Amino acid sequence: MGLYALAENTEYFAPVTDDSEIDYERKTVIEKIVVRDGEMRIGIKNQGVMTARWAGADDFELIRLGSEEEVLEGKGDEFIAEAKSRRNEQLAAIWPDIEADGKDATALIKNTDCLRSDLYGWTTVNLATTSGQAWDGNSSNAYFDKYREGSLESSMTQTVNYLPEGDYTLGAMMRCTTGQTVTLKAIHQTAGGEETAYEKTITGTGDQTEAGSPWQRGWKKVELPPFTAASGDRVTVSAAFSAQATSWWSADHFTLQWNKAGTTDIGEKMTEKAKQNDDVLYNLNGMRISRPSKGFYIQNGKKYLVP
Numbered sequence: 223m224g225l226y227a228l229a230e231n232t233e234y235f236a237p238v239t240d241d242s243e244i245d246y247e248r249k250t251v252i253e254k255i256v257v258r259d260g261e262m263r264i265g266i267k268n269q270g271v272m273t274a275r276w277a278g279a280d281d282f283e284l285i286r287l288g289s290e291e292e293v294l295e296g297k298g299d300e301f302i303a304e305a306k307s308r309r310n311e312q313l314a315a316i317w318p319d320i321e322a323d324g325k326d327a328t329a330l331i332k333n334t335d336c337l338r339s340d341l342y343g344w345t346t347v348n349l350a351t352t353s354g355q356a357w358d359g360n361s362s363n364a365y366f367d368k369y370r371e372g373s374l375e376s377s378m379t380q381t382v383n384y385l386p387e388g389d390y391t392l393g394a395m396m397r398c399t400t401g402q403t404v405t406l407k408a409i410h411q412t413a414g415g416e417e418t419a420y421e422k423t424i425t426g427t428g429d430q431t432e433a434g435s436p437w438q439r440g441w442k443k444v445e446l447p448p449f450t451a452a453s454g455d456r457v458t459v460s461a462a463f464s465a466q467a468t469s470w471w472s473a474d475h476f477t478l479q480w481n482k483a484g485t486t487d488i489g490e491k492m493t494e495k496a497k498q499n500d501d502v503l504y505n506l507n508g509m510r511i512s513r514p515s516k517g518f519y520i521q522n523g524k525k526y527l528v529p
């Protein structure tokens with residue numbers, strides 16, 4: 223875990239990687255943060271999986287160093303580039319397997335397997351957790367789930383900040399009521415704010431194990447085509463279900479595969495046209511909507527406001 227600050231789409235991070243007593247000599251410091259639009263977010267957070275589940279923070283301090291000209295002598299962009307590079311090195315240290323096997327970046331997403339039987343890490347709408355009909359047949363394997371009589375609008379969303387450079391593939395196990403659909407979605411956002419949405423919708427076959435399926439109780443493996451992230455990009459991961467009839471859906475075992483940028487077979491990548499689902503509208507929770515009311519909605523990966 224560590225101290226972080228977010229300003230102008232740049233995340234600064236000062237990691238704490240050792241257990242320690244309260245020690246002012248080891249005070250965690252982010253030395254310079256460039257704020258140009260008057261907005262900054264600060265806090266502490268863990269990165270990836272914590273094996274020792276405790277963390278504490280106290281005695282926050284914020285010192286204004288001066289204007290960009292006074293402190294950086296016009297080197298704001300250069301400093302931000304350095305901060306991003308340093309941040310990437312720190313992340314690689316916290317996430318040591320990335321170079322070792324270059325494959326599994328799942329640890330960047332919180333609570334991918336519902337291990338604690340709670341919704342930690344996700345922003346959810348009409349969602350609960352349960353166990354008993356897991357995709358692997360393990361009756362104690364908890365998963366995200368919702369059943370409701372009548373209609374059901376349900377979703378789970380999580381943003382991963384500051385991706386290391388590379389090609390990413392998002393996957394999840396999902397299932398739902400026969401004939402209804404469930405959607406896995408990733409919105410890739412560059413440091414400049416440009417957004418591209420990737421999604422895959424599957425039709426449910428209920429909770430019965432299908433003949434020949436490697437997975438039990440109607441679960442299906444859903445995987446999106448790869449997207450290429452530059453250092454410092456973000457991805458918003460979501461799973462969403464919408465139905466007008468009594469229904470249910472489940473999700474579990476989110477995965478994020480990583481390859482060095484440009485190494486993924488180009489044939490696997492979707493075309494620009496195919497990436498975007500023309501005319502399909504979403505609310506900010508990633509749920510399909512038929513027509514926008516007041517507020518924000520997303521179409522073709524872009525955010526729009528209906529006043």
Ligand SMILES: [Ca+2]
Pocket residue numbers: 335336337363364365474475
């Ligand atoms: Ca699980």
